[in-house]
Amino acid sequence: MGKLIIAGIGPGDRDSMTIAVEKALNAADIIVGYTVYADLVRADYPEKESFTTPMTKETERCQIALDLARQGKNVVLICSGDSGIYGMAALVYELRGETDTPEVEILPGITAACSGGALLGAPLTHDFAVISLSDRLTPWEKIEARLKAAAEADLSIVLYNPASKSRPDYLSRACDILLQKLPADRPCGVAHAIGREGENCQLMTLRGLRDFPADMFCTIFVGNSMTKVINGKLITPRGYPNV
Amino acid sequence: MGKLIIAGIGPGDRDSMTIAVEKALNAADIIVGYTVYADLVRADYPEKESFTTPMTKETERCQIALDLARQGKNVVLICSGDSGIYGMAALVYELRGETDTPEVEILPGITAACSGGALLGAPLTHDFAVISLSDRLTPWEKIEARLKAAAEADLSIVLYNPASKSRPDYLSRACDILLQKLPADRPCGVAHAIGREGENCQLMTLRGLRDFPADMFCTIFVGNSMTKVINGKLITPRGYPNV
Numbered sequence: 132m133g134k135l136i137i138a139g140i141g142p143g144d145r146d147s148m149t150i151a152v153e154k155a156l157n158a159a160d161i162i163v164g165y166t167v168y169a170d171l172v173r174a175d176y177p178e179k180e181s182f183t184t185p186m187t188k189e190t191e192r193c194q195i196a197l198d199l200a201r202q203g204k205n206v207v208l209i210c211s212g213d214s215g216i217y218g219m220a221a222l223v224y225e226l227r228g229e230t231d232t233p234e235v236e237i238l239p240g241i242t243a244a245c246s247g248g249a250l251l252g253a254p255l256t257h258d259f260a261v262i263s264l265s266d267r268l269t270p271w272e273k274i275e276a277r278l279k280a281a282a283e284a285d286l287s288i289v290l291y292n293p294a295s296k297s298r299p300d301y302l303s304r305a306c307d308i309l310l311q312k313l314p315a316d317r318p319c320g321v322a323h324a325i326g327r328e329g330e331n332c333q334l335m336t337l338r339g340l341r342d343f344p345a346d347m348f349c350t351i352f353v354g355n356s357m358t359k360v361i362n363g364k365l366i367t368p369r370g371y372p373n374v
Numbered sequence: 375m376g377k378l379i380i381a382g383i384g385p386g387d388r389d390s391m392t393i394a395v396e397k398a399l400n401a402a403d404i405i406v407g408y409t410v411y412a413d414l415v416r417a418d419y420p421e422k423e424s425f426t427t428p429m430t431k432e433t434e435r436c437q438i439a440l441d442l443a444r445q446g447k448n449v450v451l452i453c454s455g456d457s458g459i460y461g462m463a464a465l466v467y468e469l470r471g472e473t474d475t476p477e478v479e480i481l482p483g484i485t486a487a488c489s490g491g492a493l494l495g496a497p498l499t500h501d502f503a504v505i506s507l508s509d510r511l512t513p514w515e516k517i518e519a520r521l522k523a524a525a526e527a528d529l530s531i532v533l534y535n536p537a538s539k540s541r542p543d544y545l546s547r548a549c550d551i552l553l554q555k556l557p558a559d560r561p562c563g564v565a566h567a568i569g570r571e572g573e574n575c576q577l578m579t580l581r582g583l584r585d586f587p588a589d590m591f592c593t594i595f596v597g598n599s600m601t602k603v604i605n606g607k608l609i610t611p612r613g614y615p616n617v
Contacts, residue, residue, distance in 0.1 A: 146394035216614035220496035238493035245482035253463035260503040268613040284520040370511040
């Protein structure tokens with residue numbers, strides 16, 4: 132019987148992987164993943180077997196990873212960022228059900244809240260909420276209620292999946308909701324293509340964010356009431372004395 | 375002029391560090407950190423200089439790290455988990471102010487939401503809030519309002535710093551607030567001493583969590599309305615079709 136490791140590879144550059152994930156990839160018989168992310172890793176392992184599926188084929192991808200492990204392969208199923216946060220770990224456990232076979236291990240990775248935050252400065256020094264704007268699997272009304280609640284409770288907010296080709300206006304709609312509760316000059320930041328070619332980030336106000344042309348490679352940060360810009364960095368102080 | 379790298383070392387075991395953090399530690403002239411976390415790393419570098427300060431001396435620790443870099447040293451300031459999430463990155467930028475010297479670089483690390491989630495199963499597949507129960511730097515009323523908002527918006531919740539010797543009852547107080555909004559049988563989990571000696575985790579209901587004797591090495595997970603236990607793992611489904 133093989134083993135299935137679900138590995139978060141972080142934003143995409145090799146140095147942002149954990150040592151544990153690198154060891155797992157080195158030892159893998161086969162690497163499974165969503166085409167775009169698998170391609171980031173496969174280039175380093177031209178000799179290894181791989182199996183990729185497009186987006187919307189998550190269930191098939193996880194089922195095949197489990198089947199390959201049952202057939203005796205050591206399988207690494209890769210996720211971008213973390214393996215748990217909006218990742219494939221839950222789906223694998225759901226598909227495996229009430230059994231211990233095949234063996235499953237979850238290796239965490241650097242999620243975009245951490246890698247994007249590091250690029251922009253330090254926006255998440257205090258309590259925060261992580262909210263995906265994708266309504267493929269969640270009703271929009273629920274997303275809207277979560278945005279309102281996070282703004283009212285003065286949480287910093289990280290938005291994952293802020294836009295896609297079929298949802299070009301979702302970030303604007305989210306900002307309109309936030310602007311009902313938060314000031315238009317609230318400091319915000321966008322991290323784009325973290326750890327990949329074309330990586331960049333920029334600061335703006337919440338009003339400016341409303342009209343920002345985000346794409347699916349953006350991670351968005353909305354500050355809390357304490358967040359400020361220091362020397363071009365987005366900073367949420369913790370409140371240590373004597374600063 | 376030296377450089378100051380603020381590095382998140384993850385939960386504590388070496389394999390959970392990123393490759394980038396390992397490279398930074400290998401190249402460091404001096405390692406600076408909170409005594410407990412610095413000791414996790416220093417054992418691997420017996421020949422390197424180090425400077426440690428106790429908890430509550432965060433400002434002094436960051437100021438010394440900046441001073442050492444200005445004096446020409448390559449300094450790595452380590453944080454447990456991520457360098458940004460409740461970490462030292464913001465304080466360093468605040469202390470450095472409106473200047474680019476010394477050069478500062480932030481290297482993210484695996485935060486307890488990711489490492490603890492991986493240990494327990496996959497509780498954070500959907501939107502979530504991260505809330506610290508420490509009121510050393512935050513009024514308790516604000517923490518309470520955030521707990522209420524997160525519960526009302528059906529966010530999964532990760533609690534950092536759930537208890538300490540001087541705050542033995544804070545987790546109970548937090549659970550009492552959550553129990554006003556959430557059912558007593560809501561699945562929850564506790565990850566303890568992640569990546570260190572004595573690592574363990576356990577599942578319980580929200581009612582059970584109320585009376586759990588948490589300590590400062592615990593990270594707490596409260597599920598959302600979809601969270602369930604599958605084969606001993608805490609799982610929040612994303613809602614993929616055909617499962």
